[in-house]
Each structure stands twice: as structure tokens, then as C-alpha cells.
Amino acid sequence: MILKKKKAHILLAFIILIISVKGKAQGPPIFTDTPIMLGLEGRGIRTFGNIISKENANAYVQPVVFPFNISTKWQVGAMAPFISISPDGFDSRSGIGDVRVFTKYQIYKKDGKAKTLRGLIKLTETFPTGNSTTNPGLGTGAYQTTLSLVNGYVTTKYGIYGEFGYNVAGNGLPDNFVYNIAVGYPLLPQKYPPNQLNLFLELNGSYVFDQVGNNLFLSPGIQYIVGRKLLFESGIQIPLDDSAPIDQQVNYILRIGTRILIF
Amino acid sequence: MEKMILMMLISLSALAVKAQDTENKLNGTLKIEIDGLSCPFCAYGLEKNLSKVEGVQTIKIDVENAFVLLTIFEGMGVNEATIRKNIKDAGFTPRSITKENDG
Numbered sequence: 001m002i003l004k005k006k007k008a009h010i011l012l013a014f015i016i017l018i019i020s021v022k023g024k025a026q027g028p029p030i031f032t033d034t035p036i037m038l039g040l041e042g043r044g045i046r047t048f049g050n051i052i053s054k055e056n057a058n059a060y061v062q063p064v065v066f067p068f069n070i071s072t073k074w075q076v077g078a079m080a081p082f083i084s085i086s087p088d089g090f091d092s093r094s095g096i097g098d099v100r101v102f103t104k105y106q107i108y109k110k111d112g113k114a115k116t117l118r119g120l121i122k123l124t125e126t127f128p129t130g131n132s133t134t135n136p137g138l139g140t141g142a143y144q145t146t147l148s149l150v151n152g153y154v155t156t157k158y159g160i161y162g163e164f165g166y167n168v169a170g171n172g173l174p175d176n177f178v179y180n181i182a183v184g185y186p187l188l189p190q191k192y193p194p195n196q197l198n199l200f201l202e203l204n205g206s207y208v209f210d211q212v213g214n215n216l217f218l219s220p221g222i223q224y225i226v227g228r229k230l231l232f233e234s235g236i237q238i239p240l241d242d243s244a245p246i247d248q249q250v251n252y253i254l255r256i257g258t259r260i261l262i263f
Numbered sequence: 264m265e266k267m268i269l270m271m272l273i274s275l276s277a278l279a280v281k282a283q284d285t286e287n288k289l290n291g292t293l294k295i296e297i298d299g300l301s302c303p304f305c306a307y308g309l310e311k312n313l314s315k316v317e318g319v320q321t322i323k324i325d326v327e328n329a330f331v332l333l334t335i336f337e338g339m340g341v342n343e344a345t346i347r348k349n350i351k352d353a354g355f356t357p358r359s360i361t362k363e364n365d366g
Contacts, residue, residue: 027304038305038354072308072354111299111356114329154301156327192310192324194303228307261307 027196029182030221030235030255031204033163035118035152037104039228039261042069048233048257055249057087057136061097073106085136097130098139104150115155122148122165142171148178159184174210179203196225204237213243217253229261288340289362290318293333296358297350300329305354312349316341332363 028034046065052058060083067077078101084094102124110117124146130139148165163180182202188195202219221235237253244250300306303326313322313331318339323332335341343360350357 027302036302036305036354039302039307042308072352109299113296113298114301114327116299116301156301156329159302190303190326192303192306192326194306196303225304228310231304 027184027194027198027223027225027231028259029159029161029180029184029200029202030223030233030257031202031217031219031237032161032180032182033122033148033150034161035106035120035150036116036154037067037069037072037075037106037120042067042072042075042261043263044229044259044261046257046259048255051254051256053251053253055247055251057085059086060084075104077102077104081130083130083138085138087136090135093131093134093136093138095131095138098126098144099129100124100126115153117151117153119149119151122146122150124148124165128171140169140171140173142169142173144169144173146178156190157186174208174212176206176208179205179207193228194225195227196223198223198225200235202235205241208243214241215239215243216241221255231259233257233259287342289343289346289360290335290340292363293335293341293346293360294363295331295333295346295350295360297329297331298356298358300324300326300355302326309350309353309355312353313346316345316349 028036044067046067047062050061052061061081063079063081065077065079067075069075078099080099081097082094083097084092086092102122104120104122106118106120108119126144128139128141128143131137132139132141144167146165146167148163150163152159152161161182161184163178165178167176167178169175180202182200185199187197187199190196200221200223202221203216204219205214205216207214216239217237218240219235219237221233223231223233225231234256236255239250239252242249297309300309306324306326309331310322310324313319313333318335318341319333320336321334325331333346346360347357
């Protein structure tokens with residue numbers, strides 16, 4: 001009950017902040033993918049630290065993402081995570097988790113004055129590079145393939161994003177349907193070179209098949225873009241629905257990250 | 264004599280082509296309206312691509328009003344088709360290109 005009240009307060013505070021502040025433009029969402037493969041989303045490095053608090057463990061995950069644009073419509077990239085897990089009653093473990101490679105291709109684009117509607121398909125392949133033979137494991141031990149549709153309507157006043165994908169997992173693991181929705185709102189007047197402070201509210205979900213259940217997070221976040229090549233962001237994921245057993249459920253996931261444009 | 268007349272005609276036509284080429288090139292300060300320009304953070308590629316166009320001196324991007332102001336070096340001209348191609352290559356849609364009053 002108290003937790004539900006807290007979630008309602010966070011949502012209400014965010015909505016009040018959005019309504020009360022007049023803004024102009026915003027950047028890419030923090031937890032949801034964007035169909036805009038330009039600027040910081042094109043040729044750079046993205047890294048963030050996820051601090052995960054669970055009922056029976058604490059973990060730190062630091063992925064490094066390298067997107068590279070072959071053209072403005074086609075991107076390839078790779079993501080390698082460093083993972084450190086400290087479970088209750090077991091020894092801590094750390095190392096490289098499952099590495100992913102991905103490709104994105106823009107399937108539609110409709111530009112207007114100070115607005116754009118874009119969509120892309122994304123194919124992600126996860127390799128079981130993380131050690132899954134130890135307890136706790138650093139990887140899933142399974143190859144996984146995800147096909148997603150990423151959409152976005154971005155104007156100089158707000159941005160709406162959606163990401164929907166189906167993940168096929170090997171090694172006996174259940175498949176899952178991934179769904180992410182994000183709304184972005186800017187707090188500072190737009191200008192170039194950028195100096196932006198943006199707010200995001202996201203819903204990040206995953207429905208796991210084979211009678212496992214649904215996982216859904218409410219994810220408010222804030223982002224600061226300073227100059228042409230640097231972005232800082234932070235967000236927290238609060239579980240609304242957790243399919244894990246009660247003693248393994250997530251309390252929260254805190255993300256602190258940066259994106260750096262290098263080309 | 265015939266050869267001399269022929270040479271003169273060739274020279275004159277070459278000059279005419281060169282003059283026409285100069286007339287087709289844009290110079291001064293240009294205002295380019297661009298569709299799809301909805302976020303400052305993604306405009307970096309636009310600035311980078313336009314800076315590659317030979318003759319461009321300064322680039323000012325106005326995201327709020329969705330246009331770019333290009334200043335061309337005095338005595339130089341830029342090709343409109345080149346500008347349009349570089350904007351498209353940056354992921355945006357070029358619209359009208361008009362010459363601004365420099366005064």
C-alpha cells in the first residue's frame with residue numbers, strides 16, 4: 001500500500017513538473033530505444049551503470065554500447081556488459097556478461113517543420129559469453145534473438161517513443177515480448193549547440209511466456225545534454241509488476257549514464 | 264582565318280558556360296528551411312555535413328524555427344544540389360533555399 005502511494009506520488013510530481021514548466025525540445029529516452037539514429041545516437045559510445053537492488057541480492061551492471069552508422073538509415077553496433085553480483089548467502093562474482101550485436105534499419109520517415117515521425121526495425125543477437133556455470137551466473141547460457149519495431153514522433157515540444165519486440169531464447173529458456181513506451185519533455189529553451197535538460201517518463205515491460213508472467217517498471221528519468229557531444233542521464237525503474245518469486249523480486253534499478261559522440 | 268574564327272567561337276562558348284555556372288551558384292547568406300529538425304542533439308551531423316561544402320564560411324542552426332543560415336565566403340559560390348544532398352545525407356529533408364539580405 002505504502003509502495004503504491006510512493007509510485008503515485010512520483011507519477012504526480014512528474015506530471016506537475018511537465019505541466020508547470022514551458023520547454024522546447026528533448027533528447028533520446030533513457031530506457032527505451034529511439035528511431036533517430038543521428039548525432040549522439042549515431043557514431044558514439046554509450047555507457048551507463050545500473051545499480052540493481054533485489055530482495056536477495058545487489059548487482060551492478062555497466063554495459064558499453066558502440067553504435068556505428070553505415071548510412072543515415074542503417075546502423076550496426078555491439079554491447080558488452082560488465083556485471084558484478086553480490087547475492088545474500090553466496091560469494092560475489094564479477095566479469096563480462098552476455099555480449100550483444102545489433103543492427104537497425106529505418107523503414108519509414110516523415111519529416112515536417114520542427115517535427116519528425118520515424119520507425120525502424122532492429123535485430124539483436126545475444127551471445128552466451130557470460131559465465132553461466134557458477135552461482136550466481138553472469139550470463140543466461142543461451143543464444144537469444146530479438147526482432148523489434150522502434151517508433152517515435154519527435155517535435156520541438158515533446159517526444160513519444162515506442163519499442164515492441166519478440167525475443168526468442170534458446171537452451172530451454174522461455175521467449176518473451178518486450179514493450180517500452182516513453183514520453184520526453186524539455187525544460188530549457190532549445191538552441192544549437194545544445195544545452196538541454198529533459199524529463200522522461202517511461203513504462204518498460206517484458207511479458208515472459210510459458211506461464212512465467214509479466215514484468216513492468218515505471219521509469220522516471222532526467223537527462224542533461226551539454227554541447228554537441230556529451231550527454232548525462234539518470235533514471236530509476238520502480239517495479240509495478242514482478243513475475244519473480246517474492247524473495248527474488250526487484251526493489252528498484254537505478255541508472256546513471258553518459259553518451260559521448262566520437263565521430 | 265576559318266581556324267581563328269573557330270577558336271574564337273570555342274573560347275566565347277567556354278566563357279559563356281563559365282559565366283552561366285557562376286550564375287547558378289549561390290552566394291552571400293543563405294536561409295535553408297529544413298524539415299525533420301526536431302532535436303538539437305541530432306543536428307550535429309547536419310552541421311558536420313554542411314561544413315564539408317566548399318565555400319561555406321559559417322553555419323548557424325535555428326532548431327526552434329527549423330532553418331539553417333549559411334554564410335558563403337566572399338567571391339565564392341556553392342551549388343544548390345550539393346547543399347541539398349549534404350542535408351539529405353545528414354538525415355533531414357531540405358525545403359526552400361533563399362538568399363538573405365546581407366545588408
